[in-house]
Amino acid sequence: MYRKVLAALVLFKWELVEGVQTSHFITTFPDQIRERLFMMLTGKELTNEHGLPKNQEQWLFTNGYYGDYVVDSKMSKEDKNADLDVYRITTSKKGEEKIMKKWLIILGALFVAQIPFNLHFHAYYYATHMHQQKKQYPFVTLLGSNYLPQTYVPSYKVKNKDLIGSYLVTVKLSKGNKLIELDHNYMSYYNDTKKKDYYLQDYYSLSFSDNGSIDESIKDGTIPKNANPLLSRNLEQIQAEIKQNSSRPLINLQWLWNIWFKHSN
Numbered sequence: 304m305y306r307k308v309l310a311a312l313v314l315f316k317w318e319l320v321e322g323v324q325t326s327h328f329i330t331t332f333p334d335q336i337r338e339r340l341f342m343m344l345t346g347k348e349l350t351n352e353h354g355l356p357k358n359q360e361q362w363l364f365t366n367g368y369y370g371d372y373v374v375d376s377k378m379s380k381e382d383k384n385a386d387l388d389v390y391r392i393t394t395s396k397k398g399e400e401k402i403m404k405k406w407l408i409i410l411g412a413l414f415v416a417q418i419p420f421n422l423h424f425h426a427y428y429y430a431t432h433m434h435q436q437k438k439q440y441p442f443v444t445l446l447g448s449n450y451l452p453q454t455y456v457p458s459y460k461v462k463n464k465d466l467i468g469s470y471l472v473t474v475k476l477s478k479g480n481k482l483i484e485l486d487h488n489y490m491s492y493y494n495d496t497k498k499k500d501y502y503l504q505d506y507y508s509l510s511f512s513d514n515g516s517i518d519e520s521i522k523d524g525t526i527p528k529n530a531n532p533l534l535s536r537n538l539e540q541i542q543a544e545i546k547q548n549s550s551r552p553l554i555n556l557q558w559l560w561n562i563w564f565k566h567s568n
Contacts, residue, residue, distance in 0.1 A: 429560035431546035447487030
């Protein structure tokens with residue numbers, strides 16, 4: 304009688320043979336109540352019946368498998384081993400889930416850690432691939448801080464001045480005594496570099512705002528009429544070469560670069 308009551312409390316099984324369906328309703332109790340009930344009925348400790356570690360006993364009972372033993376004290380070794388197989392499979396899956404979560408955390412940390420390096424090292428790529436307004440050249444803003452490899456602009460001469468942690472970059476194109484020069488503030492055309500203080504006379508310059516847009520033009524002395532279109536054409540050429548030759552990031556963070564550029568310039 305008591306065994307039937309305990310069995311009803313522990314596990315209720317309803318089977319519908321014709322529909323080949325089985326429904327299990329499992330109810331578990333606090334450890335102390337469960338162990339005392341089993342001790343009252345059998346005179347034995349529940350956790351020692353299978354001779355298993357308590358964590359395995361707990362799992363089997365909680366998931367309904369131990370109820371089979373409570374109902375039938377002559378439970379076969381095959382049934383017991385089948386229950387333990389389920390335990391091992393389930394707990395191994397939980398172990399795999401823990402390992403997977405651990406790796407996800409590690410990979411997430413590595414992804415976050417590489418973001419500053421990614422944005423800095425591939426700055427010229429992002430600057431030339433972002434959406435631009437008319438007469439805007441975002442890459443120009445980098446010439447006051449980021450090293451520009453010569454291979455990015457093979458048609459021009461690049462000078463990187465090391466300022467310990469950052470660079471001042473100048474891009475030049477000379478033909479005879481004519482000179483075109485670009486830095487993060489101005490793009491200038493000098494008419495005669497043979498003159499003393501040539502950069503103070505006979506020149507035409509375009510100035511840039513903080514976001515790389517052309518701000519205004521400045522001129523002095525004698526300059527050719529095509530100075531403005533000449534500078535604009537070379538500015539487009541420099542940007543096109545950087546866009547074509549800059550290093551492509553393995554993890555593309557263009558969207559993050561766009562947000563950063565928008566709020567910092």
